[in-house]
Amino acid sequence: MISPEHYLMLSLALFTIGVIGVLTRRNVIIILMSIELILNAVNINLVAFSRLYGDVNGQVFAIFIITDAAAEAAVGLGIILAFFRNRETLLADEMDLLKW
Amino acid sequence: MNAPLPYFLDHIWLIPLFPLATAAVMLFYGRRLKNSMVNYLCVGSVFLSFIYSFGAFLQLTAMPAAERTAIKILFEWIPAGPYHMLNGRISNFLADWGFQLDPLSAVMILVVTGVGFLIHVYSTGYMAHEGGYYRFFGYLNLFMFSMLMLVLANNLLLLFVGWEGVGTCSYLLIGFYFHKKSASDAGKKAFIVNRIGDAGFLLGIFLTSALLGTIRFAEIGPALAAGHFALGDPRIVAIALLFFVGATGKSAQIPLYVWLPDAMEGPTPVSALIHAATMVTAGVYMVTRTNAIYQLAPAAMAVVAVIGAVTAIFAASMGVVQNDIKKVLAYSTISQLGYMFLALGVGAFAAGIFHLMTHAFFKGLLFLAAGSVIHALSGEQDMQKMGALSGKIRKTYFTMLIATLAIAGVPPLAGFFSKDEILGHAFRHSHLLWFIGWVTAGMTAFYMSRLLFLTFHGQSRVDHEVEHHIHESPNSMLVPLMILAVLSIIGGWIGVGGRFEHFLAPVVHIQRHTEGFQHVPLLGQEGVLHSEEARKGLEQDLEATTPAAPAEELILMGASVAIAFAGIALAWFLYLKRTDLPAKIAKSLNGFYDLVFHKYYVDELYDAMFVNRAKDLGLALGAFDRNVIDGAGVNGAGWLTRFVSKVSMWWDTWIVDGSVRLGSFFVYCLGFVSKFLETGYVQNYMLLIVVGLIGVLAYYFYLAHHVIH
Amino acid sequence: MFSQAVFYFFAALAVTSAILMVTRRNIIHGAVFLITTLLATAGIFLQLDAEFLFVVQIILYVGGIMVLFVFVIMLVNLDVSMRLVQFNHQRFVAGALALVLGAQVFLALKVGPGVMPHPAQQIMSPKNTEAVGDALFTHYMLPFEIASILLLVAMIGAVVMAKRRV
Numbered sequence: 001m002i003s004p005e006h007y008l009m010l011s012l013a014l015f016t017i018g019v020i021g022v023l024t025r026r027n028v029i030i031i032l033m034s035i036e037l038i039l040n041a042v043n044i045n046l047v048a049f050s051r052l053y054g055d056v057n058g059q060v061f062a063i064f065i066i067t068d069a070a071a072e073a074a075v076g077l078g079i080i081l082a083f084f085r086n087r088e089t090l091l092a093d094e095m096d097l098l099k100w
Numbered sequence: 101m102n103a104p105l106p107y108f109l110d111h112i113w114l115i116p117l118f119p120l121a122t123a124a125v126m127l128f129y130g131r132r133l134k135n136s137m138v139n140y141l142c143v144g145s146v147f148l149s150f151i152y153s154f155g156a157f158l159q160l161t162a163m164p165a166a167e168r169t170a171i172k173i174l175f176e177w178i179p180a181g182p183y184h185m186l187n188g189r190i191s192n193f194l195a196d197w198g199f200q201l202d203p204l205s206a207v208m209i210l211v212v213t214g215v216g217f218l219i220h221v222y223s224t225g226y227m228a229h230e231g232g233y234y235r236f237f238g239y240l241n242l243f244m245f246s247m248l249m250l251v252l253a254n255n256l257l258l259l260f261v262g263w264e265g266v267g268t269c270s271y272l273l274i275g276f277y278f279h280k281k282s283a284s285d286a287g288k289k290a291f292i293v294n295r296i297g298d299a300g301f302l303l304g305i306f307l308t309s310a311l312l313g314t315i316r317f318a319e320i321g322p323a324l325a326a327g328h329f330a331l332g333d334p335r336i337v338a339i340a341l342l343f344f345v346g347a348t349g350k351s352a353q354i355p356l357y358v359w360l361p362d363a364m365e366g367p368t369p370v371s372a373l374i375h376a377a378t379m380v381t382a383g384v385y386m387v388t389r390t391n392a393i394y395q396l397a398p399a400a401m402a403v404v405a406v407i408g409a410v411t412a413i414f415a416a417s418m419g420v421v422q423n424d425i426k427k428v429l430a431y432s433t434i435s436q437l438g439y440m441f442l443a444l445g446v447g448a449f450a451a452g453i454f455h456l457m458t459h460a461f462f463k464g465l466l467f468l469a470a471g472s473v474i475h476a477l478s479g480e481q482d483m484q485k486m487g488a489l490s491g492k493i494r495k496t497y498f499t500m501l502i503a504t505l506a507i508a509g510v511p512p513l514a515g516f517f518s519k520d521e522i523l524g525h526a527f528r529h530s531h532l533l534w535f536i537g538w539v540t541a542g543m544t545a546f547y548m549s550r551l552l553f554l555t556f557h558g559q560s561r562v563d564h565e566v567e568h569h570i571h572e573s574p575n576s577m578l579v580p581l582m583i584l585a586v587l588s589i590i591g592g593w594i595g596v597g598g599r600f601e602h603f604l605a606p607v608v609h610i611q612r613h614t615e616g617f618q619h620v621p622l623l624g625q626e627g628v629l630h631s632e633e634a635r636k637g638l639e640q641d642l643e644a645t646t647p648a649a650p651a652e653e654l655i656l657m658g659a660s661v662a663i664a665f666a667g668i669a670l671a672w673f674l675y676l677k678r679t680d681l682p683a684k685i686a687k688s689l690n691g692f693y694d695l696v697f698h699k700y701y702v703d704e705l706y707d708a709m710f711v712n713r714a715k716d717l718g719l720a721l722g723a724f725d726r727n728v729i730d731g732a733g734v735n736g737a738g739w740l741t742r743f744v745s746k747v748s749m750w751w752d753t754w755i756v757d758g759s760v761r762l763g764s765f766f767v768y769c770l771g772f773v774s775k776f777l778e779t780g781y782v783q784n785y786m787l788l789i790v791v792g793l794i795g796v797l798a799y800y801f802y803l804a805h806h807v808i809h
Numbered sequence: 810m811f812s813q814a815v816f817y818f819f820a821a822l823a824v825t826s827a828i829l830m831v832t833r834r835n836i837i838h839g840a841v842f843l844i845t846t847l848l849a850t851a852g853i854f855l856q857l858d859a860e861f862l863f864v865v866q867i868i869l870y871v872g873g874i875m876v877l878f879v880f881v882i883m884l885v886n887l888d889v890s891m892r893l894v895q896f897n898h899q900r901f902v903a904g905a906l907a908l909v910l911g912a913q914v915f916l917a918l919k920v921g922p923g924v925m926p927h928p929a930q931q932i933m934s935p936k937n938t939e940a941v942g943d944a945l946f947t948h949y950m951l952p953f954e955i956a957s958i959l960l961l962v963a964m965i966g967a968v969v970m971a972k973r974r975v
Contacts, residue, residue, distance in 0.1 A: 002816050008918060010820045010853070014827050014846075016911035021831035023786050023903035024896050029836050029882060031783075033843050036874065037827055040850050043862075051857045056940045059859050060949050063941070066869055067956045071963030073874045077881040078970030085973075090890050092783055093897060099780030787903050794910050801917045 007048035014041035026091045028083075032076050039069045106162075108155035109170040112199045115152045115209060116252065118145035119244035126238025135224075135233050142237035143220040146244055150213035157206045168606055171254055171318065173198035178257070186335070187327075191313030200254035200317060204607040207453060208251035208385055211460050215377045216244055218580035222468050223369040225576030226475060236276060236367070243269035247378050251385060256305045256315040259386065263301065263350065266379045267294045273374060274366040286362035293359040297349015301386075304342030308393075311335055321392045329396055340393050340400030343386065344407075351383030352434045353411045353441060358703055360434055364426040368471030371426060376433050376467050377460035384440045384456050388449045391608055395447070405445020405529070409536040412438030414700075416543040420550070421686075421697045424481050425470050428551050432507070433463060435540060439522055442537055448525035449608040450601040455518035461591045462506035462515055465584035469500040472573040472581065473555060477566050483551065488560035492570050497556050499581040504552045506588040508545035509664045517592030520660050527656055534656075541660060545667030553675040815856055823849035834891055836882050840875060847871050861938040 014037055021034030043062045050058025084090060122145040130138065160168055173196045180193035201209075220240065227236055246265025253259040268291070275287025309315050312323035329336055347353065352360040363375050374380070387394060387404065394401050412435045419431030436459050443452035474481055476493050490497045506513040509520070519541060527534035560567070572578070594600060601608075674682050686693045695701070776784060823846050830842035851866040945953055 002813055005918065006816065006820070007853070007857070009915070010823065012911060012914055012918075013824050014850075016907055017824070017827040017831055019790060019907040019910065020904055023783055023790065023907060024900045025831065026893070026895060026897045027836060027890055029878070029885070030831070030839055033839060033878065034831060036843065036870075037830070037846065040847065040870075043866075044850060044853055047854055047857050047859050047862060050859070056937075056944045057948075059862050059937075059941055060944050062859075062862055063865060063945070064949075064952060064956055066865060067960065070869060070874050071959050073877060074963050074967040075970065077877060078967040081881060081884060081971045084885050088886075090885055091893065093781065095782070096780035098782075099778065783897060783899065783903070787899060787906065790903070790906050790910060794906065794913060797910070797913055797917070801913065804917075 004048055004052050007044060011041045011045040011048070014038075014044065026093055028080055028090055028092050028095070029077075031092060032073065032080070036069060036073065039065055105170055105172065106159040108152055108159050109201060110172060111152070112156055112170070112172050112201055112252065113174055115149045115156070115213070116245045116248035118148045118152075119241040119248070121145065123238050123241035123245060126234050126241065130234030130238055133234055135228065138234045138237050139224050142241050143217070143224060145241060146213060146217045146220050149244065149248065150210075150217045153206075153209040153213045156201055157210055160201055160203070160206050165602075165606060169200065169202040169318065171198060171200050173254070185313045186310045189313065193309065193315075195255055195257040195315060197258060198254035198316075199252045201252065202607050203604050204385070204388060204453065205251050207457060207604070209248060211457050212244070212247050212251060212378050215460050215464050215584070216247075216373060218583055219369050219373040219377070219464065219468065222372075222471070222577050222580040223367075225574045226369055226471055227367060228574075228576075230367070232276070236273075239269055239272045239276070240369075240373070243273065243374065243379070247382070250382055254316055254318065256308060256317070256390075259389070260298075260301065260305060263346070263382060263386075264298065266374070266382060267291060267298070267350070270294070270363070270374050270379055273370040274363045276366055276370065280365070283365040286359070286365040290359040290363050293356050294349045297346045297356050299345075300342045300349070301346025304339050304346065307335070307339045307342060311339065317389055320390065324392055324396060331396060332398055333396065336393060337397040337400050340390075340397040341403060343390060343393070344400065344404055347383030347387055347441070348407070349383075350386075351380050351437045351441070353383075353407055353438065354414065357411065357415065357434050358706060361427055361430045361699070364424070364430050368426070368467060368474060371429070372464045372467035372471070375430065376463035380433060380437055381440070381456045381460070384437070384444065384452055387441070387444050388453055388608065391444075391449050394444075401445050401447065403445070405442050405526075405533055408438045408441030408443075408445055409526075409533050409540075410438070411435070412442065412540045413536050413543070414438075416540050416547065417696055418699050420543060420547045421693065423483050425473065425483050425486075425551060425555060426467075426481055428483075428547060429463070429466055429470060432466075432544065432548065435544060436463065436507070439519065439537065439540070442526055442533060443522040446525050446529035446533065448522060450604045451518065451521040451525055453604060454595045454600045455522055457594075458506070458514035458518040458588070458591050461584055461587040462503045462513075465499060465503040465581060465588055466507065468577070468581055468584065469496055469503060472496040472577055473500075475573050475577070476570050477562065478569050480563070480566055483554040485561050485563060485566075486555045487558045487562060488556070489562075489570070490556040493572050495572060495578050496581065499585040500552065500556070502585045502588055504548045507548050508668060509541055509660055510668075511661060512589075512592070514588050514590070514592035516660070516664075517595050520657055521595065523660055524653060524656055527652075538659060538663060542663035542667040545664040546671050549668045549671030550675055553671060558676055558679060812856060816853070819849045819852040819856065822846075823853065834895055836887060836890070837879070840878050840882060843878075844871055844875050847875065858937060861941045 018034045018036075018038035018041060021037065022031050025031055025034070043065055046058040046062045046065070048058075050056060050062075080090070083095065087094065089095070119142075122141045125141060126133075126138070133141075160170065163170075175197050176194065177197040178193070178195040180195075182190050182192050185191050220237075223236065223240065227233055230236070243266060246262045246269055248262070250259055250262025250266060253262060271287045271291040274290050275284045277283045278287075305315060308320070312320060312327065314320065314323050324336075349356040360375060360380070364371055366374075394404070415431045415434035415438060419428050419435065422428045422431060436455070440452045440455050440459070443449070443455060473486070473489065473493065473496060476489070476496065477486065480486065502513070506515040509516045511517075523534055523537050523541070526537050562570070674685075698704075777788075826842045826846040826849060830839045830846060833839040833842065847866060847870045851863050851871075854860075854863040854866055
């Protein structure tokens with residue numbers, strides 16, 4: 001029998017991997033993809049609890065999260081493209097215009 | 101009861117004081133004085149001393165024989181306090197600056213001041229053209245002071261002061277021409293060899309003080325009696341031998357004679373005064389002064405006699421082959437001193453002193469005459485370059501002839517009487533010793549005649565340059581020669597008939613070989629000898645000094661005269677008749693001749709055994725000083741300083757500067773943290789978010805954990 | 810039994826793909842691995858009886874977002890970025906902290922108090938889509954409308970951002 005803990009563990013694992021990816025990689029596209037991974041982990045969590053309580057709210061919330069993820073991915077990639085056209089770089093290290 | 105002393109005896113301390121005062125004047129002002137002023141002062145002071153000595157002598161002889169000991173103490177010199185003697189009793193050490201005039205010291209001061217005065221007069225002529233005129237006379241006067249202190253002292257320590265003083269003056273005067281290395285070396289040699297003897301003498305003084313509780317001559321006799329020492333007590337023998345070691349050093353006996361021939365480097369008047377008439381006789385005087393000790397130690401007296409005899413013949417053998425006129429006289433002096441010690445060793449103390457007196461006359465005369473010859477020959481001292489001078493410097497020749505006859509022992513001159521006296525006593529003691537002395541007398545006559553013939557007779561071997569300048573000496577040099585010649589003639593007549601022995605009897609107690617020491621006159625602290633016992637004892641002693649059977653005397657006298665003439669004849673034969681023979685004989689005795697000519701290589705032996713060893717020690721200590729003391733001490737101190745400076749530098753760099761840097765490091769650390777917040781790097785900010793998240797979660801979990809439980 | 814095997818399969822696939830995605834040098838590979846992760850997630854959704862979400866995930870996430878990603882990846886310079894260092898300078902600290910975060914939550918789940926309720930017995934699978942649609946258009950009408958405006962804004966924003974200056 002698969003208890004909710006399993007799903008939570010899975011969610012936690014994906015979440016952690018996503019955080020590692022965001023904090024560790026230099027390439028901004030990978031960072032964005034890691035953020036997608038985090039959102040997915042959250043989705044699994046929500047759906048697991050939704051199934052646990054027999055409630056559909058969790059799934060609805062998950063839909064909204066997917067929608068939000070799409071919007072965010074679109075805008076984010078647009079920004080990256082713009083940045084890339086100006087600076088010719090995809091590395092987060094070199095996007096330090098906020099320094100000082 | 102202390103009777104007040106007559107004038108000259110009371111003022112006996114002036115006798116050494118006069119020459120000391122002028123010596124001091126020479127020290128401070130001598131440089132600025134003219135030669136004539138130096139003469140007046142220095143020679144005058146010695147003349148005054150002579151006058152006072154003569155006066156003291158007269159006043160002493162005016163006293164009855166048994167009371168002839170006058171002691172005058174000026175002040176307490178070293179009151180060192182109580183100490184333990186060897187036998188456990190407590191005694192008080194007191195060395196005073198005191199003067200003792202008795203027959204022995206009276207004879208000595210007369211000889212010293214008299215002959216000294218004549219030599220001073222001679223020096224005014226001899227040294228007239230030398231540099232350092234005032235210095236010479238200053239040293240000479242200082243010597244007179246020391247010698248007079250030596251003979252007038254009333255205790256061993258003050259005698260030692262004079263002893264050392266004459267040694268120092270000897271060094272100063274031998275090295276008078278200090279520009280010459282040989283002269284300064286000779287001075288050093290004299291002083292150092294003397295020092296060895298002085299060490300023995302000093303040990304003897306210590307032992308005397310420890311054993312007898314006193315160092316005053318007047319008290320040694322009573323102390324010996326009170327101590328009930330057996331005849332031949334080893335401690336007494338030790339004291340006697342230690343004193344004799346000092347005597348061998350000062351009076352140039354075996355084994356410490358080596359300095360005397362080298363001492364001829366000094367000016368001739370110095371050789372005459374110090375190394376013939378006075379300083380070298382200090383040893384003889386000292387042994388005679390302490391004869392009470394010697395008479396309790398027959399073994400020591402035997403040693404003295406044997407060494408005296410052996411030295412006499414040994415030195416005579418070396419004198420035979422020397423070519424330097426002064427060196428011959430030097431070896432002759434050593435030989436004659438051997439005679440004196442032979443006399444002392446067989447118990448004839450008076451005879452020894454008698455010979456001392458006559459020797460002062462004729463040996464002083466010989467040296468002064470030799471000086472006159474050297475002066476005439478403009479400095480030539482090698483006899484092989486002399487000859488046929490008798491016609492050219494007649495007065496010098498005549499005085500030297502008289503002196504030679506005197507030393508050879510030709511009657512009725514002075515040497516005959518004194519030498520015969522010694523040989524007589526020696527014969528009674530030991531036939532072997534007499535034989536050695538007799539042969540030596542012959543050798544003495546031989547080499548002295550050789551000297552005379554080579555110098556004044558025969559073919560002239562003088563350098564042509566020098567020949568033109570031959571001239572007789574000035575009167576200042578000739579008159580002392582003549583006076584000494586007269587003394588050499590009549591000097592011996594004083595001792596005829598045992599008068600000399602009578603005179604010295606209160607001082608010299610002849611010991612009959614019974615046990616113990618019986619006749620001890622009791623002396624007061626200051627003043628004159630007085631007691632019934634003393635008188636009795638003296639009379640008994642006077643009996644003991646009567647001479648032996650007249651027949652024996654005559655035979656011995658004849659033998660002495662015979663061998664003297666034999667020696668003179670042999671010399672005449674070899675050096676006037678057959679002048680080729682000496683060279684042939686020398687060649688035939690090649691090895692032996694070489695040995696004797698090189699003084700038996702004794703100097704070389706001493707060099708190898710002692711001198712070089714001392715130098716090695718000096719080098720070793722020098723190396724020790726350089727490497728260990730300088731290495732460890734100085735270099736070590738340097739290293740330590742550098743080390744300390746390094747530590748200090750480290751301290752400064754790390755601790756002092758470190759605290760400064762610590763401050764800046766602290767700020768850096770703060771900045772390091774703060775830098776993190778402003779990187780402009782998004783992922784850093786993300787990291788901070790995660791950190792915050794961890795913190796928040798931790799807080800909530802903690803809260804949950806504690807609330808539930 | 811079967812469901813367990815399915816779960817573990819999809820779980821393993823998801824985690825493995827996630828790890829692979831984060832560590833690839835080539836971005837395209839990363840994108841592909843993200844696709845597989847999303848597909849595995851979709852499978853998880855299916856197993857959880859969330860059929861509508863399962864389909865939405867595939868159509869929207871994989872078919873929309875990931876395609877967008879791939880298009881953008883192709884627009885940027887891949888070769889240059891492939892040769893550079895991939896991990897930044899804070900990798901160790903960041904990795905450690907992330908693991909700490911994970912461990913913290915893990916411990917909280919394992920050791921912490923709280924009891925999970927039993928799963929509901931109802932199985933809503935035939936009526937899942939209806940249920941979702943129901944909830945969406947009645948209770949969540951406002952969020953739905955806002956979400957659509959959000960999408961409109963996002964669209965405009967993306968076009969503006971990505972447009973070349975003309």
